[in-house]
Amino acid sequence: MKGSHEIELRVKDILKLNNYELKAYFSLLKNGKSKPIDIAKDAKIPIQRVYDTLKSLQGKGLIMADNNNNYEVIDPKVSFSSIANSLVIETKNKAKEIEELGLLINSMVAQKSNEEIKIIHGINQSFGHAISLIKLCNEKPYFMVYKVIDKLNELWPSIYELIDSIKNGAYVIYPENVNLQDKYIKLLNERKIEMIKSTVTFMDLMVGCDSVIIGLPSSSYDVISVYINNKEFANALKQRLIELTRFNKD
Missing domain, CATH: 1.10.10.10 (Winged helix-like DNA-binding domain superfamily/Winged helix DNA-binding domain)
Incomplete structure (x- = not known):
């Protein structure tokens, strides 16, 4: 105490x-x-x-x-819970405002390049970028999870937000030696997320539409991610992941 x-x-x-x-x-x-x-x-x-x-x-x-x-x-249980819920609503409303502002400013850009490579520092920023991509992409994204599995409980709030943003299903390739708890499997099934075990997972990445996010451990930021918006690269990686999922299903 x-x-x-x-x-x-x-x-x-x-x-x-x-x-x-x-x-x-x-x-x-x-x-x-x-x-x-x-x-x-x-x-x-x-x-x-x-x-x-x-x-x-x-x-x-x-x-x-x-x-x-x-x-x-x-009653502190009631009052503190009420304050916490108000903060969640306020944060979501603020996030929506920021997202809408981004779309507005995006329409003002004179000339936009379709190709982009940038570095994302930190776990929250990496998850935030992934969630934004999922919302903008209508196809099923592919995920490969590796180090994320080791910190599943710690990262669960961020992972849940990401899962909650998935509306059209997804494919997740994860290590063969990992056994997920029933509560995780139930949620993933509800979101039509297909879990595929593999012996060749080696990094954390996501690919959807024309974009790729690759996450790696960092001593300075916990996680450092590379965001690549390139149709040819995304399609090539997607094809390799499709082949990998087929191989592990056979």
């Missing part, structure tokens, strides 16, 4: 509370339903500041007041 001081610091940092808000909140946690004047005394908050402080905590969804001006905390 973490110490109370450490928990207070985490609450302050994660919920962005000021010192008065933090003191008032933990005073109510400790003492239960209380009047503002009692909260001010216990938390050592100037009486002229306590009302604004309590109003702010109400606005954050952490406490509530009754008709007799008594304040108490909302």
Whole structure:
């Protein structure tokens, strides 16, 4: 069990509370339903500041007041879950805005090159790029997974987002010696993702439409990926993966 001081610091940092808000909140946690004047005394908050402080905590969804001006905390399981869900919705809305802005700006580019090679640094950026490609590509993408399997639990939130973006199915080539848990297999089947065991998996990559992403471990960024947008290269790699899947099915 973490110490109370450490928990207070985490609450302050994660919920962005000021010192008065933090003191008032933990005073109510400790003492239960209380009047503002009692909260001010216990938390050592100037009486002229306590009302604004309590109003702010109400606005954050952490406490509530009754008709007799008594304040108490909302069940932390409920209030913190509500805040977390609000953040998820806010993040998704922000992501949608950014995506729409990208499409708008893309239409303003005077001359676009169809071919592109670039380096992507970091796990989140690599997954984000892959998800964007899946949304823009109507065909079934091919994946080869290698090192990702070793960090399946750690990377699962990002992997789930990627799987959730797949609407038309996919092919995933993975190491022959790996046995996936039933919960993963069920989700993959729901998304019409065909899992193909192979003895020759050697890197993490994705190919779909005219694009390829190849991911490799990096000491500086955990993962460094190469993004290649080239129809000839993508088709050649896709053909090799198709041959590989046929070989492993036979």
